[in-house]
């Protein structure tokens with residue numbers, strides 16, 4: 001695997017790196033932006049606010 005962590009979704013630098021849920025079927029780490037986007041998509045109205 002590449003040493004440089006790039007987002008599997010938008011190819012931006014994934015820093016910090018977020019690991020996708022297995023059920024999302026995404027083969028690599030995500031940037032914070034895509035991660036929260038996907039959280040939103042998969043847990044519509046149900047995600048816990050931090």
Ligand SMILES: [Zn+2]
Pocket residue numbers: 007008009010011012030031032033034035
């Ligand atoms: Zn991204």
